[in-house]
Amino acid sequence: MNNAFTGKQRNESVQDRRTTTAKRWVAASLAGVLWIMPVIGSEAMSPWTASNASIAAAATALTVNKLSEDVITSGAVMMKYKYTAVRSGKSASGLADVIRVDLSNPYVSLDVMTGKGGTLTTRQSTGGMAKETGAVAAVNGDYFNTGGEGSPIGGQVSGGVLVSTPSQLDGMYAFAVTKDRKPIIDEFSFQGTVSSGDGSQFPLSGVNKGAYNPEGGTSTYSHANALYIYTDVWTALDRPKNSSTTPTEALVENGVVTKLSENAALPIAVPKGAFILRGHGQAAKFMMDHLTVGQPVTSTYSLISKTTQQALDPSTLQTMIGGHTILVNNGKASAFSRSTSSIDGTRARTALGYSQDGRYVYVIAVEKNSNSTGMSLSELQSFMTNIGVWKGLNLDGGGSTTMVDRPLAETSTTLTFNTEYGTEQRSIVNGLGVYTSAPQGEVKGIKISGNTTLLIGQKATYSLKGYDTYYNPIDVAAGNPTWKSSGDSVTVKAGEVTAVKPGTVTLTAASGGASADTKVTVLGGSDLNSLTIGTPTAPLTAGASVSVPVTAVTKSGASVAVPASALKWEFVGFKGSVQDGKLTVASVDEGVTTGYAIARYDGFSTAVVLSKAAATPWEDFENVNYPIAFTTNATGVKGTAAVTDGGPDRAGSKVLSMSYDMTAGSGKMYAYAQFNGTNGKAIPATATSMSVDVMGDKSLNWMRAEIVDNSGATVYVDLAKVIDWTGWKSLNIDLTGSGIKFPATLKRLYVVNVEEGQDERSKTGTVAFDNITFTMPSLSSEAGLPKGTASMSIGSKTVTVNGQKKPIDVAPIVKDNSTYVPIRYVLDAFGGTATWDPVSKRILVLRGSKVLDLTLGKKEYVLNGKRQSAEVAPLLLQGRTLVPLRLVSEQLGLTVKWEQNTKTVTIES
Structure with missing residues (x-):
């Protein structure tokens, strides 16, 4: 048993923790499930209560290979693994990162880090907590209620001090390390007593807990008729939030009651070194009957192992953090200790375990990003047993999964891998950190x-x-x-x-x-996959100036800004210059309607296409003459969509504002801003890109546009996979790969709250849209291109253009089952130019909005800055360049027909 919160000794322990231990806390909090409920008055039950019986679990077979092992500090190493699993008959692979901590090394330790400044009811990213506490590595930690004040569901001990007690929930395991450096994974309950000055006693239900629905007891509500202690670690004035009954509170300083408030919360935060007793119902009656200002109050408490029924004094622990189900026991996959339906699926994962001899602790994070598919819980069990875990539990995962570590010789931690949201780290309530106390060596x-x-x-x-x-x-x-x-x-x-x-x-x-x-x-140019110019289209007008930052994507997938000094610019159809990242048009050549500013990096090309009408404003919401309405797919979802004033950031401008509230909905939920009833608004011509200004709400929801094309097909266009910003931001969306058949209509802009990981995304928010623009080359750069038909026959040195025969000096041929046509005569008939560079053996084709770079003898080509590959390569015949017919049809926007009997190629525009 442990005597706590009594007099000077308690005050000194708190003060000592504030000045020393708290500085070393490492916060690793886990994504919250909305399970905390009001104390009294709610009929809804938590998903945690769905099924508390153990569920049989059979680990899914994995192939696991270690890719690397790097030292973080003495006693801690970072190991990266690749795993392969079979899912629905198909192979899937991913990456997992494991920090192995050697408890036999006296210089390394584990501890829980908490919020900001080591306090509850505050939240901070894993990386932020690691930086604040000096951790050399860290991972997110316990589950928490995303709508609550910010406290863990499980028990927590930090720096040897009890911070929060376990919730009364079945099957929720915890990980701990004793002060003599022994790891423990067990399921704990809490038992405590508060004694008044007159000797009367009342059960203590917990320390620093939010409101929730208990399991396996006599009460539906955690705080009904219950007595709780809130210490100075709890910074919020709500103790707890969403308390439906009136509390009675007492402030205890130096073990003595100094304030007593009947049927009302004290309007203060807990002073340093003090604590507040909070009671409801019978507990409140006990307080008013037996507590008096000036009289002493004491408490005793202990943790109880649900496995052995033995009491554990929290003061014997160095650290403890709560988790969810047990995953591994005795080196084998264990039956789940509670229902996992709310955390199933293939997600990023976080887990803890230790080796059979208790020497090693394994801090595990499974990646889900562009490089990794995530894991199911059964796959995680298999992975853990593969790497040597003897006993292990599941921590909070999904979008909260975050690991940071300090690379060798560096002074601060960095993200070990991208989260499900890229480099965005969720703010959480606690986490687990790795610390070093080693002296400076040689x-x-x-x-x-x-x-x-x-x-x-x-x-x-x-x-x-x-x-x-x-x-x-x-x-x-x-x-x-x-x-x-x-x-x-x-x-x-x-x-x-x-x-x-x-x-x-x-x-x-x-x-x-x-x-x-x-x-x-x-x-070099051969190492790139693409070159992208920030402004791919521009007005072909003397004096026009646009920003032209160029970004390269390497074959390894890295994105790099290209230095201006590395680019060589060529101007076709106009005279201009590029200085300080800006393209300026000096003059336009006579009769030219489409110009090209071609940038080359070591021969690899991309271009700005300039035309008389480059980007067409589509909707700025200043004079909307059609209805805009809010709609949804889910019962219970509410919202509004309307044209409103732009506010301080868009003074004098109107915007489309959409607010949504999905808290009463379920499943995959949509909030739509719908244009012109079910008709939508027309996009009259082929659009290659779309730009829109969006005010984000950092809800982490998904933003899309719904377009119905000329064939009646619905096309969904991603505006942002994750709304991870606040304030206004310009989005540019490439439509060239969307398969939209124009003309089309834009029906809706909308926000999606997907079902997987739904607890990690906000269900309420407000977004806004402005300045929607489409780039429609057919209205500009391709407007003057010739229309008609051209026919050529294999082996014949004539071409028939719109019924008129013309001689050509090289005939189309068939080689290796591929048809080749002379590119010059195709361009003569349908517009465009081709230039030949004898040094690089490169053919540059310009037609409308298309900039095509071909290299003799090579199947790879570059179209508008993107490397692609054809089945066959261009060839040179009798001094003329012949290109594969498929390139003409697919890349220059022409239609090609083949007549087998006459061996005739017909090209149409």
Whole structure:
């Protein structure tokens, strides 16, 4: 048993924790499930109550391979694994990251970090808590109510101090480490007593708890007729939120009642070193009958193992964090200890476990992002047993899954992998951190930190960082390191590297007797998948100026801003310049309606297409003459959609504002802003892109547009996979791969709250739309292109254009079952130009909004800045370039027909 919250001893322990231990807390909180309910008065029951019986679990077979193992600090290593599973007969793979902590190492420890400043009822990202507390690695932690004040569902001990007690819920396991460094995974209940000055006693139901629906007891409500303690770690004035009954509260300072408030909460936060007793019903009556200002109050409490029924003094623990179901026991998949229906699916996952000998703790995070498919719970069980977990439990996962670690020789943590929301980290209530207390050792090694890939012209600064014998960072800059490069692809001076030409070099730095090297690759055009210009279309008007930032995507998937010095610009149809990232049109050539500003990076091209009407304003909501209405798919969802004033950020402008409330709905829920009833508003011509200004609400919901095309098909266009911003933001959406048959109509703009991970997204919010624009080349850059029909026969040196025969100097041919046609005569008939570069053997084709780069003998080609591949390559015949017929039909916007009997190709526009 533990005596707590009594007099000076309690005050000193709190103060000591505030100044020392609290600074070392690591917060890893888990995504909340909305299970906390009002104390009295709610008929709704929590999803946690659906099924409390153990559910048999059979681990799904996985193939697991370790990819890497890196030291974080003495006693802790980061291991990355690749796993492969079979799902519905198909193979799926992903990545998992495991921090293995060696409890036999005296310099490494685990502890729970909490909110901001080590307090409950505040929230912070895992990375933020790690930075605040000095953790060298951390992961998100316990489940919490996303609509509550911000407290964990499970019990919590931080720095040896009880922070929160377990909730009375069946099958909810916890992980703990004792002060003698032994790991524990068990299911705990809480038992406590409060004693008044006259010797009367009343059961203590818990410490620092939000309201919830208990299981397995006599009460439906956690705080009904119950007595709770709230310490100075609980910063919110609500103790707890959503309390339907009137409380009685008493402030206890130095073990003595100093304030007593009957049938009303004290209007204060808990003072440092003090605590507030809060009672409802029979507990409130006890307080008024037996507590008096000036009289002492004491309490005793303990944790009870539900497995052994033995009492555990929380003061014997260094740390404890709550979780959900047990996953692994005795090295095998365990039956789930409670229903997992609310957390099933293939998601990012977080888990904890330890080895059979109790030496190692495994902190596990499964990735779900562009590189990884996530795991089911049964797959997670299999993974854990594969890596040596003897006993393990599930922590909160999904969108909360976040891991940070400190790379070797670095001084701060970084994201170990992208979350389900990219680099966005959810704010959570607690987490688990890894700490080091090792003294400074001698220099053990040094490493070079900096980019491993550069673009031509890019400058980058590299630093030399060291680590000591305990693998903690140590300053080596005082050694005046020297730098050199093994080749001339880069130049280097005092750690600043300038990329000169494509190639790979070894960058070497030396400090004292230690040296380090790293490979640096300067990327060439052949290393890129795409070049994208921030403004792909522009007005073809003298004096027009547009921003033209260029971004490269490498074949490895990395996105890099291209330095202006690395680009060579060519202007077709006008005279202009590019300076400081801006394209300016000086003059337009006579008779030209479409111009091209072509940017090349080491030969790889992209272009701005300039035309008399580049981007067509579609709706700015200033003079809307058709109805706009709010609709939804789900009963209980409410909202409004209307044209309103733009507010402070859009003064004098009107916008389409949509507010939604999905709290009474269920399943996959939609909030629509619908245009012109069921008719929508017309998009009159082929659109290659769409831009729209959006005011986000950081709800983490999904935003889309619904378009019905000319064939009657409905096309759903993603505006934003995740609304992860607030305020106004301009979105640009590429429509070229959407398959829309124009003309079309835009019917609705809408927000989706998907069912999977629904607890992680806001169910209420307000978004707004403005300045919707479509780029419609057929109204501009392709408006003047010739229409008609051209026919050519295999082996014949004539072409028939709109009924008139013309001679050509090279005939179409069939080679390796592919038909080739001379590109020059196709362009003569249907508009466009082709230029030949004999040095690079490259053909540049310009037609309307299309910029096509072909290379003789190569199947790969570049269309409007994107690398693609054809089945066959262009070839040279009798001094003329012949291109595969499929390229003509698919990439230049022409229709091709083949007549087998006459071996005739007919091309139409």
